[in-house]
Amino acid sequence: MSASPPGGVAARFVGQRVPRKEDRRLLVGRGLYVDDVVLAGMLEAAFVRSPHARARIKSLDLEAARALPGVRAVYTAADFAHFGLDLFNSFAGRGSGPTVRTLADGHVRYVGDPVAIVVADNRYIAEDGAGLVMVDYEAEDPVVTIAQARDGAPVHDGYTDNVGVAAATPDDPEIAAIFASAKHVVTGTIRHQRQAHVSMETRGIVVAPHGEGELTLHLSCQSPHMAARYVSLLFDLPETSVKVLSKDVGGAFGLKIQPWREEVAAIAASLKLRRPVKWIEDRLENLTSASQAREQEITIKLALDAEGLLLAADLDYACNVGCYPHSNDCNTFAMMLFTGAYRVPKLAYRAVSYYSNTVGQAAYRGPWAMESLARETMMDVAARQIGIDPLVLRERNLMTAADQPYAMPSGMVVHGVTPCETLELALAKVDVPAFRAEQARGRAEGRYLGLGVAVYVEPTTMAMGGPFSTDSAHVRLDPSGKVSVVVSTHSQGHGTQTTMAQIAADQLGVDVADVTVLEDDSSRGGFGPGAGGSRQAVSGGGAVSHASRILADKVKAIAAHMHNANPADIRIEGGQISVAGVAEVSTTVQAIAEAAYFTLDRLPPGMEPGMEAQYRYRPPPIVFSNAAHACVCEVSAETGVVKILRWIASEDCGVMINPAIVEGQIAGGVVQGIGGVLLEEIAYDAYGNPTAVTFKDYMIPTIHDVPEIEYCHIITPSDSEGGFKGVGEGGAIIAPPTMVNAIADALAPFGARCLDLPLTPTKILELIEAGEKG
């Protein structure tokens, strides 16, 4: 089905696979990333980083580094003290969590902790200088794991333990009674390893100080506006003094949601030196010092009745948030969303986050994804334990259209989702009976095929309050008839320069080629939070749609006035304007636009001249999208190596602005999820040293490891403007349980429960052997 935006304008571009406007410049190497920015007099920075997970800095000797020709400055925490730079979360604001200094002050608390910044004529000399900084450390025993954090010495000063945040539901005797009397109680513990965001473009900044405390920052970020606001608050500068430019960004996934220690140190160094400073994170720094994600464990207890209907869930959750997490919370959202697309009357949870001497954590595509991994893998465990087909168990418990709006036990209300329908579509595509027959034949020959399925609902948009609440669009029709849309979205690969143009083109009745989307400059347009929470299609799209419609109405009003017609009879299509029933009247959007600027006496009396409109859109607080994924894999019992044979993504993200971009978002997330299950792991040894510091050891999926994804779309428009829903994170959320369930199904003859990630060949063979020994 194709959607018709309100306002009587035909949808010609929304819903189409419009080629991305960004692609040509990116594919021919004409993108503008931070490292492409070179300014006159620019210096480059490198960091001296701690080789210890936990140590006291006894002394620092900077003389040799400072004396090296080409080194312009070596700064430590003491040099930045007057800035008062204690970092904070850009959503929560100051005052939550431990003190986060820009550079280590007296103590280092993880391997990679920045101790000094060396600024030199170029990066080579900066690294030479960093190598000359002598630091005398007194090493202390680090707290590395969740288990160590539970009873280890506090990582942070002023703390009596390592608990970041603890959250729990109140004791509910009813839940205890349900578990006591339930026909089936299923339990399991699932561990998710730590991962890195590994955006293709690492973090980076070019700082250009000028004027009276003015700053231009070229920054790899998720929102120029958010970054500008953060820096202005941190450095106590007027928001108008900080301009953030960020044209092309090669991925972020949550890592770049706010500037962190290194970017801030580069800004401070630049302000002190009064010269432009560039810092480009290298891959070694990226894998060892950039914020990381996941490292969670959860014990799940499900109560089910004799028919397999879910009665209650009980969760014990812990996460290792490292030393300086962006956000001081314990992933309460993962707890609240645990019940997903199922009807579950009761939920209890206890969640704790722990600090440790490891790199701090940041949001990573679907930060709450552990709910889906925990729920969907346990649904399969429960099905096997009870003796029901996992697909049947899901069908019995999924919320139907009739159940909606459905209030989750956490209080979140889900509506407009189609879990049953997407699952049905995915299973039809798989052809389950044919697969089961093939699986049986395979097993007889020692070939282990598996089918994994997972279903979820994804909260998108996240406009529940705070910076994510709104987006703004300024739409301008120039005298030339071309359209500029300044919008507070920001792309790190999302394609918003195309999708936002599609929306504007439809509302204005012009060609998408005539619309230019500008979103790379915080000094242009209004504040907006950019990418995060799968929000841009809904919130940014709503703003663009509404602002463009205001402008279209003005075009119609002027055209009607000029041609003595009723505005309701004006039609705009392909830049041409016609009047219903009056064939001889024909003009163009361009002519009307020109008149609005140049021939003001042709405008309706009293009308404001020009062709500019703006609108700030407040989307619904949460817009749920949903999907069911299925994976068919083969596990080699000889080697434990997993081969993915098929992947089906069946989803409902409402009205798709651009199905190719929707599918790209899903594919990217699925690949990250596959990496999380099979390959990726940021591991630390007993001393807190990271053991995967290059791509040789931190393995991400390659083209050889991922299948061609088969897509099915169901379109249930949301009640947001345009009927859009978010889709950015879902692939990453649902791929892990889909993959795990497929492997577990393949290994079912061995009775394997695959509950610890990553599922390396070693672990898979151990599971098979444990099963063989019975």
Added chain:
Amino acid sequence: MKAAPFDYVVPDTIEEAVQHLADAAGDVSILAGGQTLMPLLALRMATPSLIVDINRIAALSGVSRAEGAVRIGATTRQAQILADPTVAAHAPGLTKATALVGHHQTRNRGTIGGSISLAEPAAEYPATALTLGAVIEARSARGVRRIAADDFFLGPYTTALEPEELVTAVHFPEWPAGTRLIVEEVARRPGDFALVGFVCALVVEGGRISRAGVGWFGMGPTPMRSRKAEQALTGQSATGLDLAGIAALAVSETDPMEDGHASAAYRRKVAGRIFQRTVGQALAEQRAA
């Protein structure tokens, strides 16, 4: 990730190159395809004072046959080796191994001399050279030296090369036509270093195995050769072999490590399975042929 300062020379001849090596007295790295050296320089794990770039020395590249062996010049690219008809006809084991080396893109740069000189224990070329009885030709200002692969690999990234020596070629002896050749590896992703790698050559004459080469990569601090297994295979009838027993023997001659990618127990177990399956298949094909 920027290299520390170094001097850089690009000689046109082998003589010039080895003179640079002699003059540098060990504080030198040789740049061939750069697939390992460049990241090591960038990470400052290698900080030589001098880099001798041998890519412009025409005499170092190319494939020829001489003295019953296929001679591969040190800077011959892996992609060239993979496509070379002489290699395919007379050293097909090398062709098989090359197909598993890295990726298309890295094979366009990577060289055999670089891989052999590096002596990565989990790489395909060192184990293939060892198993097939290759000879490494090295030059220094003092002259040419030929080192049997058996004597060449001393430890992880450690070889019998002297600091002033340059690998100029690798000679792969021609095994008889019809030799059954196995190069098999298990990697977490295609193109990665092997978790377990196996090289095997079997000559079957009149239903009996007359000669056997058995070697491993990723199974110890160096490429490993299983001499007892070779002896156990040699002279045996190609049918009715105790493959499980010989596989166990072969694996007993390895010394795998535990690392972030696999346990030592995994490597032993999978090695035995691969041996048994692939040798069994090779001998069955032999019978069919």
